[in-house]
Amino acid sequence: MHFLWAFLVGGALCVIGQLLIDLTAMTPARILVLYVVAGVVLSALGWYMPLAEFAGAGATVPLLGFGHLLAQGVVDAVERHGLLGALTGGFSAAAGGIAASLVCGVIASLLSKSKDQS
Template identity: 75%
Template sequence: MSYLWAFVVGGVLCVIGQVLIDLTSLTPARILVSYVVSGVVLSALGLYGPLVELAGAGATVPLTGFGHLLAQGVIDAVDRMGLLGILAGGFTAAGAGVTASLICGVAAAALGHPHDQN
């Protein structure tokens, strides 16, 4: 049943993004930023945590999940370190994922053979 919920929630998030691309004049970059910010806001309001409990990867893999990760990192760091946690929490929580994506990007660039697409 958890696979079904992951598929449904992840699919709904993707459908919302596609509808925004098709029916509005928003650029993809603005939609991506909106997803991250909405994840932060929903997490700060306590609404995204239950969605993560229900859908698992269907809620954590999309960009709203990255916003949720940042918000939870800040909340946890503020509890541990006080106001300094506002600056350090997001970096601590998302550091491993960002590092992994950078390493994969460098590896793909080193192993790939770039050429003009024309």
């Protein structure tokens, strides 16, 4: 049942993003920023953690989950290191995911052949 809820919640988040692309003049880049900021705001209000516990990867993997991860990293770092944690907490919490995406990007660039856009 946990997989079903993860699929439904993650799918609903994707449907909302697709509707924003299709029905508004927003660019995908603005929607990306909107989702990350919405994750931070929902996390700050305390609304995202119950959703993440309920839906698991369906809520933590999308961009909203990245915003939630950044916010939680800042909160944890501020508790441990004081105000300096506000600057370092988000980077520390998301370092693994960011490093993995950079490594995958480098591998993809090495395995593919670039060509001019025309």
